[in-house]
Amino acid sequence: MYSSIDSLDDPRLDPYRDLKKTNWTRDSDWFIAEGRWVVRRLLESSYQVLSVLLADSAVASFRAHIPARTQVLVLPAELVSQLVGFQFHAGVIACGRRVKHTSVANFPQVLTAQSSTLMACPHTVLPDNLGSIIRVATAFGADAMLVGDRSTDPFSRRTVRVSMGNIFQLPMIEPVSLSDTLQTLRRDHSFRIVAATGSPNATPLPFPRPAARIVLLLGNEAHGLDPELVAMSDVEVSIPMSGSTDSLNVATAAAVLLYQFTRVG
Numbered sequence: 001m002y003s004s005i006d007s008l009d010d011p012r013l014d015p016y017r018d019l020k021k022t023n024w025t026r027d028s029d030w031f032i033a034e035g036r037w038v039v040r041r042l043l044e045s046s047y048q049v050l051s052v053l054l055a056d057s058a059v060a061s062f063r064a065h066i067p068a069r070t071q072v073l074v075l076p077a078e079l080v081s082q083l084v085g086f087q088f089h090a091g092v093i094a095c096g097r098r099v100k101h102t103s104v105a106n107f108p109q110v111l112t113a114q115s116s117t118l119m120a121c122p123h124t125v126l127p128d129n130l131g132s133i134i135r136v137a138t139a140f141g142a143d144a145m146l147v148g149d150r151s152t153d154p155f156s157r158r159t160v161r162v163s164m165g166n167i168f169q170l171p172m173i174e175p176v177s178l179s180d181t182l183q184t185l186r187r188d189h190s191f192r193i194v195a196a197t198g199s200p201n202a203t204p205l206p207f208p209r210p211a212a213r214i215v216l217l218l219g220n221e222a223h224g225l226d227p228e229l230v231a232m233s234d235v236e237v238s239i240p241m242s243g244s245t246d247s248l249n250v251a252t253a254a255a256v257l258l259y260q261f262t263r264v265g
Contacts, residue, residue: 001069001071001072003072004056004074005074006075006076006079008082010073013053015032015051015095016032016083016084016093019034019086020086025157026153026156028098029098030050030096030097030098031096031098031155031156031157032094032096032157033093033094033096033160033165034088034090034094034160034161035092035093035161036062036090036092037164037165038160038165039052039092039165040065041165041166042094042168043067044168045165046168048096048097049070049095051070051072051094051095052066052072052094053093053095054072054073054075054092055075055076055077055091056076056077057091058091058092059074062091062092098155101172102174103173104173104175104185107143107171107173110143110171111189113143115212116143117143117216117258117262118144118146118191118214118215119133119137119142119144119146119216119218119254120146120178120182121133121145121147121218122148122150122178122219122220122229123148123150123151123219123223123226124147124151124152124218124220124250125151125220126152126221127152127153127159129221129250130151130154130159130163131158131159131161131162131163131164131167132162132251133145133218133250134154134159134167134170135162135164136254136255136258138170139255140255140258140259140262140263142262144171144172145170145171146173146175146215147174148175149176154172179228182217182229186234190213191213191214191215192211192213192214192215193215193233193234194215194216194234194235194237195225195229195235196216196225196239196253196257197219197224197225198238198247199238201236202236202237203236204239204240205237205256206260207235207237209260209261216258216261217233218250218253221249239253239256239257
């Protein structure tokens with residue numbers, strides 16, 4: 001269902017207004033996906049698509065990727081940049097319906113699988129880092145991600161874009177209490193909690209997977225993991241480094257650790 005729009009006053013454009021100023025969507029029931037690949041992955045996912053906004057110059061090349069009965073709003077290219085608040089060259093953007101899951105029980109396959117790998121980000125502040133972790137988690141076959149309430153919004157426009165739309169493939173869980181969820185996973189579902197730290201007490205890689213079901217805890221960019229989360233873990237692991245380097249970007253560390261636990265052992 002295509003609608004050509006020539007006025008920025010049209011209320012159907014409201015989700016796309018001034019996106020540079022409205023990147024925080026945690027309290028909204030929608031999210032924004034931008035760019036051709038990200039929007040394609042949204043359209044191919046189970047998420048409800050509220051609308052797709054196309055610059056008139058992008059209609060011919062993108063039309064084949066849009067399912068029938070999707071609401072498509074077509075706007076002159078010069079007006080798209082005025083609407084979103086920055087120079088937008090991709091010409092393709094979409095608005096999806098957010099579904100907020102607060103319990104791993106929403107994904108029973110994660111709890112009943114013989115082998116399961118969960119990522120947990122209690123306090124990842126930067127959208128670029130969280131988006132990269134989501135992309136890494138999907139690439140290495142993680143089964144779900146737990147995002148603490150002190151982390152950036154996993155459905156912020158920047159996080160979704162940096163994830164390259166992989167967020168639409170990975171179960172996202174935003175528990176009310178991450179620590180309670182971790183305790184439940186260990187007590188009731190035989191998960192082992194693996195904390196990534198730089199502590200001298202941590203066991204350096206290569207380190208065999210400690211259990212068939214694990215939760216990999218990643219720390220905050222500046223301060224690492226809170227002591228109480230480290231204390232509740234079953235094992236601490238670290239990545240050996242050479243020279244004066246004492247830490248890695250959290251997304252890079254996630255890739256190394258996931259490769260070890262999902263591809264090596």
